[in-house]
Amino acid sequence: MFEDGAIINELLIERLNYFIYVVLLLIGLHAMISKRNLIKKLIGMSIFQTSIILFYVSIAVKDEATIPIYKAEHDPHGAASKAAALELNSTDEAKPLYAPAELQPEETQQYANPLPHVLMLTAIVVGVATLGLALALCLRIQQGYGTVEEDELLVKIERSDARYSQSPLAKAINPRRRPARTSRKPRTASKATRVSQKSASSPKSTGATQTKKSAPKTKTTQPRKKPAPATRKPAASSPKAGNQKPAVKKSSVRKPANKTTSPKKKGAE
Amino acid sequence: MENAIAWVLLFPLIGSVACALLGMANRKLCYPISIISMAGATWAAVETLFQAVACPSAEVSYIFGGWVLDLFPRGVGIEFRADLLGALIALVVVGVGLIVSMYAKLPVEKETPGKEALYYPLFLLQITGLAGIALTGDAFNLYVLIEVAALTGYGMIAIGSNRAAAATFNYLILGTIGASLYLLGVGYLYIKTGTLNMVGIQEVIAANNLHDSPAMQVAFVLIGLGILIKMAFFPFHAWLPNAYSNAPTTTSCLLAPLVTKVMIYVMIRMVLTVFGVEFSFESTLWSEFMPWLVVIAIVCAAVMALAQREIKKMLAYLIVAEVGYMVGGVWIYNYYGLIGSIFHIISDACMTLCLFLATGIILRACKTTHFDGLRGLFSKMPLTMIGFFVGGFSIIGLPPTCGFFSKWYLITGGMVAERWEYMVVLMFSTMVMVVLFFRLIERIYLAVSESGQNLGKGHGDLGLTKEQTKFEEAPLSMLIPLLIAASIVMIIGVYNQEVVNQIERFLEPFNLPRGTGH
Numbered sequence: 080m081f082e083d084g085a086i087i088n089e090l091l092i093e094r095l096n097y098f099i100y101v102v103l104l105l106i107g108l109h110a111m112i113s114k115r116n117l118i119k120k121l122i123g124m125s126i127f128q129t130s131i132i133l134f135y136v137s138i139a140v141k142d143e144a145t146i147p148i149y150k151a152e153h154d155p156h157g158a159a160s161k162a163a164a165l166e167l168n169s170t171d172e173a174k175p176l177y178a179p180a181e182l183q184p185e186e187t188q189q190y191a192n193p194l195p196h197v198l199m200l201t202a203i204v205v206g207v208a209t210l211g212l213a214l215a216l217c218l219r220i221q222q223g224y225g226t227v228e229e230d231e232l233l234v235k236i237e238r239s240d241a242r243y244s245q246s247p248l249a250k251a252i253n254p255r256r257r258p259a260r261t262s263r264k265p266r267t268a269s270k271a272t273r274v275s276q277k278s279a280s281s282p283k284s285t286g287a288t289q290t291k292k293s294a295p296k297t298k299t300t301q302p303r304k305k306p307a308p309a310t311r312k313p314a315a316s317s318p319k320a321g322n323q324k325p326a327v328k329k330s331s332v333r334k335p336a337n338k339t340t341s342p343k344k345k346g347a348e
Numbered sequence: 349m350e351n352a353i354a355w356v357l358l359f360p361l362i363g364s365v366a367c368a369l370l371g372m373a374n375r376k377l378c379y380p381i382s383i384i385s386m387a388g389a390t391w392a393a394v395e396t397l398f399q400a401v402a403c404p405s406a407e408v409s410y411i412f413g414g415w416v417l418d419l420f421p422r423g424v425g426i427e428f429r430a431d432l433l434g435a436l437i438a439l440v441v442v443g444v445g446l447i448v449s450m451y452a453k454l455p456v457e458k459e460t461p462g463k464e465a466l467y468y469p470l471f472l473l474q475i476t477g478l479a480g481i482a483l484t485g486d487a488f489n490l491y492v493l494i495e496v497a498a499l500t501g502y503g504m505i506a507i508g509s510n511r512a513a514a515a516t517f518n519y520l521i522l523g524t525i526g527a528s529l530y531l532l533g534v535g536y537l538y539i540k541t542g543t544l545n546m547v548g549i550q551e552v553i554a555a556n557n558l559h560d561s562p563a564m565q566v567a568f569v570l571i572g573l574g575i576l577i578k579m580a581f582f583p584f585h586a587w588l589p590n591a592y593s594n595a596p597t598t599t600s601c602l603l604a605p606l607v608t609k610v611m612i613y614v615m616i617r618m619v620l621t622v623f624g625v626e627f628s629f630e631s632t633l634w635s636e637f638m639p640w641l642v643v644i645a646i647v648c649a650a651v652m653a654l655a656q657r658e659i660k661k662m663l664a665y666l667i668v669a670e671v672g673y674m675v676g677g678v679w680i681y682n683y684y685g686l687i688g689s690i691f692h693i694i695s696d697a698c699m700t701l702c703l704f705l706a707t708g709i710i711l712r713a714c715k716t717t718h719f720d721g722l723r724g725l726f727s728k729m730p731l732t733m734i735g736f737f738v739g740g741f742s743i744i745g746l747p748p749t750c751g752f753f754s755k756w757y758l759i760t761g762g763m764v765a766e767r768w769e770y771m772v773v774l775m776f777s778t779m780v781m782v783v784l785f786f787r788l789i790e791r792i793y794l795a796v797s798e799s800g801q802n803l804g805k806g807h808g809d810l811g812l813t814k815e816q817t818k819f820e821e822a823p824l825s826m827l828i829p830l831l832i833a834a835s836i837v838m839i840i841g842v843y844n845q846e847v848v849n850q851i852e853r854f855l856e857p858f859n860l861p862r863g864t865g866h
Contacts, residue, residue: 127528205499208499212499212503216502216520217517236514
């Protein structure tokens with residue numbers, strides 16, 4: 080069997096469609112599972128779904144077949160059958176209106192099977208919907224995490240998961256133990272913003288302790304803004320810096336704290 | 349009404365369109381519309397079930413568009429067919445949908461503010477898809493409905509946080525692989541039989557004796573694999589825990605009880621109705637090795653559930669273990685196993701619903717679902733906790749909850765079929781569930797910490813402030829659905845024989861072995 084090339088013949092000539100469909104299927108599957116980029120995964124998904132469409136279209140193939148559409152004389156609404164019906168109608172009232180010429184078995188045998196094509200129209204629609212939804216998800220992920228690379232994404236997700244899955248009793252059980260490093264950053268940042276809001280609303284009450292707190296705030300928030308687009312930068316940071324100015328001026332007790340904040344403000348503005 | 353079976357789908361479908369259109373004008377209309385359409389669908393499903401029970405052939409058929417030719421008595425169009433199994437599952441789907449739609453008001457307002465007009469249409473479409481899966485009699489139509497349910501499910505999960513979007517992406521990739529494999533398998537079935545009607549396929553297989561055809565084997569493997577991925581059977585479960593535990597509360601309440609169970613229904617439908625008992629159990633090797641895979645699945649899922657420290661994650665792994673129960677019940681190839689499997693679909697939907705509804709209330713009250721956040725919760729919200737315990741006891745399998753009776757049939761099936769490994773693993777998993785839930789009960793009553801340390805000074809002092817133990821029950825729109833779900837768990841348990849009678853009537857024509865299958 081193998082000597083006379085029967086397998087090659089069967090694979091590459093008789094069943095080429097099916098061979099290609101299996102190859103495409105495996106390429107798509109490989110891309111979906113092993114690629115680390117989310118967009119590449121989606122490309123794999125498209126290839127995967129397309130291979131199934133190829134499979135379905137292949138099973139409808141018939142030698143020397145024609146498209147399954149009525150010829151003029153078979154069409155129940157066509158001109159030919161209308162004319163025939165009018166003639167019939169005048170003589171024999173029992174016959175229904177617009178009776179088409181009956182299809183003969185030899186003629187129907189010529190038709191290609193339309194059903195798989197129709198099924199695939201539905202499958203294509205489903206595929207488009209899936210792809211659209213997946214791209215929208217990618218957009219959300221890109222906006223939320225700033226990456227569509229799976230490795231980076233996993234690291235970021237793990238970090239945020241560790242923060243949320245922390246026991247609410249962690250402090251109560253062991254108050255001395257400091258919370259994990261990942262959970263500290265945003266907390267100090269949020270505290271600092273709260274402080275700055277306070278100082279903005281009541282500049283008179285700002286004391287030396289609050290300027291001390293506002294100093295690390297600029298340190299923590301500045302690196303976090305790096306991935307954000309450049310156009311947002313001055314808009315987001317300048318009002319805060321402007322709010323801080325009166326507080327800084329009034330409490331000129333601690334000069335080193337002012338010095339650490341002022342060069343950064345200039346840079347931001 | 350004669351066309352009740354079509355109305356099961358039409359009510360939520362029309363409701364979702366109405367929600368989307370009227371919701372744009374006024375967001376507050378969405379909630380009443382969803383309840384009304386779900387109530388209508390529930391009525392239609394009850395009507396369908398009664399029709400099927402009353403009918404001597406125990407099935408209701410409806411062909412969309414009335415496309416029937418003499419040559420094809422089963423119809424050339426899409427047939428919707430409710431036998432007793434399909435009607436029962438459809439009733440479970442829309443019943444759960446009704447309860448969750450009542451519950452949805454406050455969580456949806458809180459977790460997805462301003463998106464009601466987007467959320468409720470997805471919610472109703474999801475139920476359309478799931479109820480359609482239960483009722484359709486057409487293999488390709490089943491694929492379309494699976495994708496309708498899956499796509500709306502992705503949307504409902506990802507509408508929450510960014511973390512949920514990342515989890516949904518994995519779900520989408522695996523879900524698409526599963527559904528596409530199913531579609532491929534249907535293609536092979538179509539090549540061999542030339543029809544897509546489920547009963548029609550079975551008739552052609554039986555008439556032409558296609559049992560030894562390799563194409564049929566390929567179709568069986570592809571469809572089986574696709575469905576196993578969609579139902580989160582153990583090695584393919586990776587998408588489930590993250591997606592369900594990060595989803596908005598209402599989403600996880602709706603999806604967790606239904607999606608995996610409906611996919612198990614699809615497997616039973618494929619095994620019994622489409623491929624036939626003889627082909628599925630005797631021409632393939634699945635009934636040889638699947639019970640062993642089930643053993644691995646249940647053990648791994650139970651151990652992973654034991655490792656979790658958050659209720660939502662723990663429940664997600666419990667679902668994976670429960671999927672193992674039901675798949676095992678099918679593949680031990682026994683009459684009692686299949687009764688147990690079908691009954692467990694129904695009871696597991698009810699008890700999972702109960703647990704997730706209670707978890708949603710806990711999340712709302714405590715802002716966390718970590719075990720340590722539950723301390724002393726019983727004095728704060730006793731009714732919610734009773735609902736939670738009813739669900740938990742049912743998962744463990746304590747009488748008179750419905751979980752006891754379904755597990756009873758599963759274990760009977762394992763014993764009669766002499767599948768001792770399946771029986772042992774069910775016992776093991778029950779022990780694990782006892783540990784899981786009594787660990788929670790300890791916290792809820794006694795306020796101990798994670799390390800077992802009592803934070804109070806002892807003698808009734810729980811180390812809680814008065815504010816933490818003040819009576820503050822959940823809002824009624826959330827509490828009432830939970831209590832309804834809990835009472836349904838008990839009622840199905842008490843009247844289990846009524847349900848089992850219908851399942852037995854459905855299984856009668858299949859001639860399943862009542863002793864060992866081999």
